[in-house]
Amino acid sequence: MTxxxxxxxxxxxxxxxxxxxxxxxxxxxxxxxxxxxxxFGVVIIWLLMAGEIYTTFTFLGASGxxxxxxxxxxxxxxxxTLAYALSFFILPPLWRVGKKxxxxxxxxxxxxxxxxxxxxxxxxxxxxxxxxxxxxxxLTGLGLIVEVxxxxxxxxxxxxxxxxxxxxxxxxxxxxxxxxxxxxxKDIMMLAAVGIVGxxxxxxxxxxxxRMFHALLEQHPQHLVFPGSTTHMGVGWVMSTVLLTGLGFxxxxxxxxxxxxxxxxxxxxxxxxxxxxxxxxILLVIAVGLTAFLVLPDLKNGDLAFLALxxxxxxxxxxxxxxxxxxxxxxxxASVLVLFASTLLSKNIYQSIIKPTASEEAVMRLSRVLxxxxxxxxxxxxxxxxxxxxNLLILGYDGVCQFFPGVVFGLFWPRVRKGAVLGGLAAGLGxxxxxxxxxxxxxxxxxxxxxxxxxxxxxxxxxxxxxxxEK
Amino acid sequence: MRKGTxxxxxxxxxxxxxxxxxLPLVNRLYPVILGLPFLLFxxxxxxxxxxxILFGAYKVEQRFNRTDKERS
Numbered sequence: 267m268t269x270x271x272x273x274x275x276x277x278x279x280x281x282x283x284x285x286x287x288x289x290x291x292x293x294x295x296x297x298x299x300x301x302x303x304x305x306f307g308v309v310i311i312w313l314l315m316a317g318e319i320y321t322t323f324t325f326l327g328a329s330g331x332x333x334x335x336x337x338x339x340x341x342x343x344x345x346x347t348l349a350y351a352l353s354f355f356i357l358p359p360l361w362r363v364g365k366k367x368x369x370x371x372x373x374x375x376x377x378x379x380x381x382x383x384x385x386x387x388x389x390x391x392x393x394x395x396x397x398x399x400x401x402x403x404x405l406t407g408l409g410l411i412v413e414v415x416x417x418x419x420x421x422x423x424x425x426x427x428x429x430x431x432x433x434x435x436x437x438x439x440x441x442x443x444x445x446x447x448x449x450x451x452k453d454i455m456m457l458a459a460v461g462i463v464g465x466x467x468x469x470x471x472x473x474x475x476x477r478m479f480h481a482l483l484e485q486h487p488q489h490l491v492f493p494g495s496t497t498h499m500g501v502g503w504v505m506s507t508v509l510l511t512g513l514g515f516x517x518x519x520x521x522x523x524x525x526x527x528x529x530x531x532x533x534x535x536x537x538x539x540x541x542x543x544x545x546x547x548i549l550l551v552i553a554v555g556l557t558a559f560l561v562l563p564d565l566k567n568g569d570l571a572f573l574a575l576x577x578x579x580x581x582x583x584x585x586x587x588x589x590x591x592x593x594x595x596x597x598x599x600a601s602v603l604v605l606f607a608s609t610l611l612s613k614n615i616y617q618s619i620i621k622p623t624a625s626e627e628a629v630m631r632l633s634r635v636l637x638x639x640x641x642x643x644x645x646x647x648x649x650x651x652x653x654x655x656x657n658l659l660i661l662g663y664d665g666v667c668q669f670f671p672g673v674v675f676g677l678f679w680p681r682v683r684k685g686a687v688l689g690g691l692a693a694g695l696g697x698x699x700x701x702x703x704x705x706x707x708x709x710x711x712x713x714x715x716x717x718x719x720x721x722x723x724x725x726x727x728x729x730x731x732x733x734x735x736e737k
Numbered sequence: 738m739r740k741g742t743x744x745x746x747x748x749x750x751x752x753x754x755x756x757x758x759x760l761p762l763v764n765r766l767y768p769v770i771l772g773l774p775f776l777l778f779x780x781x782x783x784x785x786x787x788x789x790i791l792f793g794a795y796k797v798e799q800r801f802n803r804t805d806k807e808r809s
Contacts, residue, residue, distance in 0.1 A: 340780050344756045347784050351752040354791050355745070476772020483766060483774060490774045492764050501761050508757055539795060542787040549781060 270586025271419050274412060277455070277590035281448045281597060282432035288447035289440025296630045299441030300370045300609050302527040310446050311528050311537050316544050317449030317598040318521055319346065320456065322407030325592055326569045328548055332555025334568030336486075336494025339552055341504050341511075347542045348512030354538035357516065358531035359677045365526075371606065372522045372669070373614035379676040380684035383618050388691065389669060390614035393519035394607050396662035398644070400518075401603045405430055405648035408596035414573045415589020417582065423649045425593070430648075433597045434641040437605050438634055442527055445601045452598045455591035457547060463588070464550025467557045467575055478557055489559065498708060506712040510719060514667025520599075520606040522673075604644070608636035661702060664715030668694040671719075671726040679730065686729035694722025741801030745794035752790065755783045 292298055306314065324342065331339035363369065367378050372393060377386035408429055409422030416425075436444040468478040482490060493500040516522055528534045551572070558571035565574055576588050612632040617624045624632075671690050675682040698718035701707050707714035763779045770778045 337776065340777065343780060343784055347752055347756060347787050351749050351787060351791060354794060355749060474772075479769070479772050479774060479777075483769065487766055491766055491776055492760075501764050505757050505760055535795065539788050539791040542784055542791075545784045546781070 268416075268419065268586075269583040270589070271416055273583060273586040274416055274420065274590045274593065277451075277587075278429050278432065278593050278597070281451050281594045282436050284451060285433075285436025285444035285448045285601070286439050288436070288443045292440075292443065294439075294441060294630070296370065296609075296613075296626050296633070297368075298443070299630060299633070300523065300526075300605070301364075302442045302446065304365065304527060305529055306446065306527045306533070307529050308533050308536050308540075311524075311533055312540060313449045313453055314442075314446045314524055314527070315521070315537065315541065317445065317452055318524060318602050319515075319599075320544070320595065321599045322404055322411065322592060322596040324548060324551065325456075325595055326407055326411070326572060328551040329555035329558070329572040330567075330569035332552040333559045333565070333571035335496050335499060336489035336556075336559075337492050338494050338496060338499035338504060339555070341508050343545045343548050343552075344504075345508040345511040345515065346545050346548075348508060349515035350538050350541040352512065353516055353541075354535060356674060356677065357525050357534045357538065360522075360673070361525055361528055361531045361534050363677070369526060370523065371609055371613060372517075372519045373610060373618075375522075375676070376669075376672060376687075377614070377618065380672075380687060382684040382688070385672075385684050385688055385691075386614050386618055388688070389672075390610045390618075392665050392668070392695070393610050396665045397519060397603050397607045397610075399662050401600055401607070401644055402648055404596045404600045404603070405644060408593050408600075409648070410569070411573065411589050411592035411596070414570060414577075415585050415592065417577075417585070426648050427645060429593055429597055430600060430641065430645060433601045434604060434637055437601045438637055442524070442602065442605060445598060445605070446527075448594065448601070449598050452591075452594045455587075456595055459588045459591040460547050460550050462584075463572070463576055463580075464547070464553050467561075467579055468553055470579060471557055471561050475553065478553065478560070481560055482556060485560070489556075502712060503708055506708075506716040510667055510713050510716040511663060513670050513719065514663055514715070517666045517669040517673065519610060519666070520602045523606050523609075524602065604637060604640055607640050608633045611636050661698070664698045664702070664713075664718060665695065667715055667719055668698070668722050671723050675726060675730060681733060682726065682730035683733055686726050686733060689729050690722040690724075690726030693725045694718040697721045739802050741798040744797045744801065748790050748794040748797065752783060752787050756780065 297303055328339055328342050363375065369375055369378060373386040373390040376389045377383060405426050409426040412420050412425035413422040436448070468475050472478040472481055489495050492504050525534060554575060555571050558565070558575040562574055562578065565571060573588065576585050612629050616632055617629050668691050672687040695718065698715055701709050701714035701717060709717050764776055766774045766776070768775055773781070
């Protein structure tokens with residue numbers, strides 16, 4: 267067994283043990299399992315949110331895009347910043363509603379605010395359908411990272427099987443508390459890996475950041491402005507995409523639900539202020555991709571730019587450490603995704619429409635059973651059909667961002683009722699499915715999800731305005 | 738809407754103006770600043786300034802909204 271292998275397996279097992287320990291001495295009821303008893307302070311919330319948001323996509327995707335596409339990858343740094351600025355205004359009132367009425371999930375909010383089970387079920391279904399491909403992407407990314415970082419010693423399927431099984435064990439025992447604790451380890455590992463490689467490779471190959479950019483400016487200037495080395499990711503694409511993803515960001519059911527685990531609305535507000543700082547390390551990831559673009563111009567798979575450059579530059583054990591960081595980085599979001607997928611199904615589908623008399627204990631038990639079911643299904647998909655669902659991910663983002671009008675008007679515009687939100691949601695989803703299904707994404711240079719969101723907003727605003735007379 | 742909220746919202750609008758609205762104007766390589774092409778420099782600058790802007794919004798809300806409450 268090589269050192270790299272020991273490091274990768276050691277961290278995966280260690281992270282899972284940490285996750286299990288997190289739930290000890292806490293009586294696990296639904297409140298503790300899904301929202302950590304609403305007791306998280308600024309530091310834990312920050313780490314938890316960062317843990318959910320900085321996923322394998324950030325790791326492989328940001329460097330991969332920097333490598334193969336160039337400037338369009340900057341959108342990743344922008345949309346997060348917009349989302350945090352927005353969250354400063356939206357999340358504290360949302361937290362207060364959640365606290366007052368004991369809400370656990372996103373559909374809970376819709377059911378409470380609009381007094382409509384139909385709307386809750388619809389939001390839950392769109393949420394689960396969006397979560398599944400997202401989860402898939404984490405698992406596929408995890409397999410890829412571990413296989414490459416162990417230099418083929420651990421096959422992708424085994425990495426996925428082993429890590430995700432352990433992940434669901436700590437979700438089973440500790441719920442969101444497990445995710446929060448593992449996030450701490452994940453953040454330290456990720457920042458160490460990104461810091462060392464991000465400052466390291468430009469210095470090693472070019473003598474510093476500025477010189478690396480200088481070389482790029484001389485050899486490939488077009489790579490550093492929109493649309494970079496693509497044909498369709500121009501300024502219009504970037505603007506519509508950052509708006510869409512910035513608005514949709516907190517609409518992901520798992521990120522939305524995590525808001526409720528904060529101790530107070532002030533914690534949420536302070537968190538919004540410091541979160542943008544977390545966007546800056548992404549620059550380092552991008553710099554690695556750009557360095558790889560100059561040093562290793564002939565890679566077949568751009569997503570492997572980060573790992574390929576590490577393999578070329580550093581000893582095998584360090585590659586192992588980067589692989590371990592990548593694996594834990596996938597386990598954290600995977601854990602919270604599977605947690606919320608099972609809670610949405612048990613609380614907002616089963617309890618809402620199948621058996622409204624079910625007790626909180628019964629919902630909790632069912633959530634745990636569903637956790638195992640979803641784990642099994644996700645594993646089967648990730649291992650046997652790894653590429654089938656990736657395209658659905660785009661649909662996932664375009665889908666969850668359609669919740670935006672319902673959430674924002676729900677908080678700030680009392681006149682808007684369930685009919686307006688249902689109509690807007692249906693119209694937005696319809697437009698998205700039609701545009702993507704008929705191959706019109708991007709439409710007029712704009713992201714299809716953005717077009718759907720504009721239609722959705724218009725319908726909701728007009729219907730909301732008309733409903734005035736009813737009152 | 739209370740004065741503090743209004744001022745805070747105006748501050749909150751800044752990231753959207755500079756990081757979305759202004760993109761067509763800053764999609765350029767030169768001048769190179771601190772070794773970074775201008776587009777990237779611009780984006781990083783405003784990402785780094787956003788926490789300060791939001792902190793300002795926090796302070797403004799505290800200050801004006803509290804005096805509102807005390808007066809009424």
